[in-house]
Amino acid sequence: MKIRLSTETLNRLKRFRKNKRAFWSLVVLVVAYFLSLTSPWTVNDEPLVLRYEGKTYFPAFVRYSDADFGGEYQTEADYGKLFEAVRECEEDAAEGFTRAGGCPEVWAVMPPIAHDPLKADLSEDGAPPFAPSARHWLGTDSNGRDVLARLIHGFRICISFSLLLTVLGTFLGIVIGGIQGYLGKFWDIGMQRMIEIWSSLPMLYVVILIGSIYGRSFWLLILIMAAFNWISLSYYMRAEFLKLRGMTYVQSAKVLGMGHRHIFFKEILPNAMTPVVTLFPFTLIGGIGSLTSLDFLGFGLQPPTPSWGELMSQGLNNLYAPWISVSTVAALFVTLLLTTFVGEGVRDAMDPKSGDRYV
Amino acid sequence: MPNQEASFLEGVPAIEADGLAVRFPVRGGVLGKVKDYFTAVDGVSFTLSQGKILSVVGESGCGKSTLVKSLVGLVPLASGSVKLFGREVHEGKVAMDGGKAMRVCDLVQMVFQDPFSSLNPRQTVSEILTAPLMARKVSFEQAQRRACELLERVSIPVGAMEKFPHEFSGGQRQRLCIARSLMVSPKILLCDEVTSALDVSVQAQILHLLDDLRRDLGLSILFISHDMQVVRAISDDVLVMYFGKVVERGVADEVLTNPQHDYTKKLLSCVPTIRN
Numbered sequence: 001m002k003i004r005l006s007t008e009t010l011n012r013l014k015r016f017r018k019n020k021r022a023f024w025s026l027v028v029l030v031v032a033y034f035l036s037l038t039s040p041w042t043v044n045d046e047p048l049v050l051r052y053e054g055k056t057y058f059p060a061f062v063r064y065s066d067a068d069f070g071g072e073y074q075t076e077a078d079y080g081k082l083f084e085a086v087r088e089c090e091e092d093a094a095e096g097f098t099r100a101g102g103c104p105e106v107w108a109v110m111p112p113i114a115h116d117p118l119k120a121d122l123s124e125d126g127a128p129p130f131a132p133s134a135r136h137w138l139g140t141d142s143n144g145r146d147v148l149a150r151l152i153h154g155f156r157i158c159i160s161f162s163l164l165l166t167v168l169g170t171f172l173g174i175v176i177g178g179i180q181g182y183l184g185k186f187w188d189i190g191m192q193r194m195i196e197i198w199s200s201l202p203m204l205y206v207v208i209l210i211g212s213i214y215g216r217s218f219w220l221l222i223l224i225m226a227a228f229n230w231i232s233l234s235y236y237m238r239a240e241f242l243k244l245r246g247m248t249y250v251q252s253a254k255v256l257g258m259g260h261r262h263i264f265f266k267e268i269l270p271n272a273m274t275p276v277v278t279l280f281p282f283t284l285i286g287g288i289g290s291l292t293s294l295d296f297l298g299f300g301l302q303p304p305t306p307s308w309g310e311l312m313s314q315g316l317n318n319l320y321a322p323w324i325s326v327s328t329v330a331a332l333f334v335t336l337l338l339t340t341f342v343g344e345g346v347r348d349a350m351d352p353k354s355g356d357r358y359v
Numbered sequence: 360m361p362n363q364e365a366s367f368l369e370g371v372p373a374i375e376a377d378g379l380a381v382r383f384p385v386r387g388g389v390l391g392k393v394k395d396y397f398t399a400v401d402g403v404s405f406t407l408s409q410g411k412i413l414s415v416v417g418e419s420g421c422g423k424s425t426l427v428k429s430l431v432g433l434v435p436l437a438s439g440s441v442k443l444f445g446r447e448v449h450e451g452k453v454a455m456d457g458g459k460a461m462r463v464c465d466l467v468q469m470v471f472q473d474p475f476s477s478l479n480p481r482q483t484v485s486e487i488l489t490a491p492l493m494a495r496k497v498s499f500e501q502a503q504r505r506a507c508e509l510l511e512r513v514s515i516p517v518g519a520m521e522k523f524p525h526e527f528s529g530g531q532r533q534r535l536c537i538a539r540s541l542m543v544s545p546k547i548l549l550c551d552e553v554t555s556a557l558d559v560s561v562q563a564q565i566l567h568l569l570d571d572l573r574r575d576l577g578l579s580i581l582f583i584s585h586d587m588q589v590v591r592a593i594s595d596d597v598l599v600m601y602f603g604k605v606v607e608r609g610v611a612d613e614v615l616t617n618p619q620h621d622y623t624k625k626l627l628s629c630v631p632t633i634r635n
Binding site: 247256 | 482525539543
């Protein structure tokens, strides 16, 4: 079956495309997110390709043990130490102390940013945080971990978290608000009162409470936050469904004997998508903001997960190391700004009067 | 098709309605308590014979539309009973031979007044037409084939299948609505002021189409209108309603040429003519 977009949808897409700021913000965000999805392999201290003694390895993608490279243990190979050992051996050889069996031949392609976000690099003199250098472009945090690597991994986790949260919250908002508007009568009023009670629960305390009982995992945090995230959307969906269920095409679907599911999802929902699409970018911003602030307060994801909120609190605790706070705040600012531009563009595209000027 | 195997007695009226009443609650006060009831349809009885067109006439707000909506279950009946082909309607179903039940929506279909709001703007013609059959477990290919047949029947080019409703004129949209209601092969068609939103030349086309369909498919049609010219042109029988009650009924020609009730006379004298 050929999918044909309705003219209204096409017009909206055209209006969004015309808004250059919003369109390019979306492009930048999408590209940045997809690039950041590769960060487990490209922002890592494990070589992408490694030639060792005539054999080829792919350490960034496959786990090799120390024993594969002439070590004794089954633990994961430490490639930094491996390169170190080879260099020492070659230095020794240059000085005339040739080891038995000679030095192993090593050749490697390193990822573009060759730092693990979880590993401390204490090779420099003194105590971390280390200032930006050729080795650490944005410096290190107070544990000696690369700030850039943590920012990129933090971006991936933050956006994934916020996307999942928004999708889940949007789904709940559509279903709950839609049921209210679709059924109407005492269902509507009863559920509305329940929602008011539910929305008066302080989310932060619930997160802290449940986090302290069940631990702070990624999925648990999404579930708890999604349980509060849908409420504002449900108000809009309720209103849309209340309005649309009286339309003649919904009545004729009823007369034709269609089921409730068909009427809900096929007849009403496609006509009620405006608040869903308009609120999506702004809910996404809210998700990024709330995860960052929870991490900042120390109630977010379990450390040492790379996160922007944790970097910010480190920046606050180490004000003499401004590279931590400046780069984190800049990254957060740009991300939120671009998402807001996209949100504005979407909102204007959904509003047919958006181009009008009332002077 | 859903109801080809169903057998119907010849000579039995398509619809026998007895003492139909529809009441709407009137709410008031701070708590929105039901204070009173407004009776929109008050003890209406009528008979629609098979293959005939029965017109219901009356001024706006006299309960014509509510009467039709109560027949398809869009408005709950306060009292009264409906028989379709001599079988009692009970909770939206009709008991058939062999203990089987048939839904009223497989027997009775409705075409609405406003062709602009009765087609979902987000669906293509193909989706609009095939959905009723797909909901009845008919395969998409079969539903598509039937949709093409019906489009041809209502004189809309088959190329319309992938178009959206807003690409059609009012008359074409009303034809699409008629085609959609015929998708489930109903025996009875309820037409709620189907021509009042259309201009006169298109009205005539739609009326001809309905008359042709009645003849070819053996449809029984309940036709609602406030336009006496239209009623005169199409109907076999007439029912005159006033404030929810039937004030006059009979064969169309007799009622329209020799009205007995004062209200009918008034209604007929309101028909605008060029001279006086």
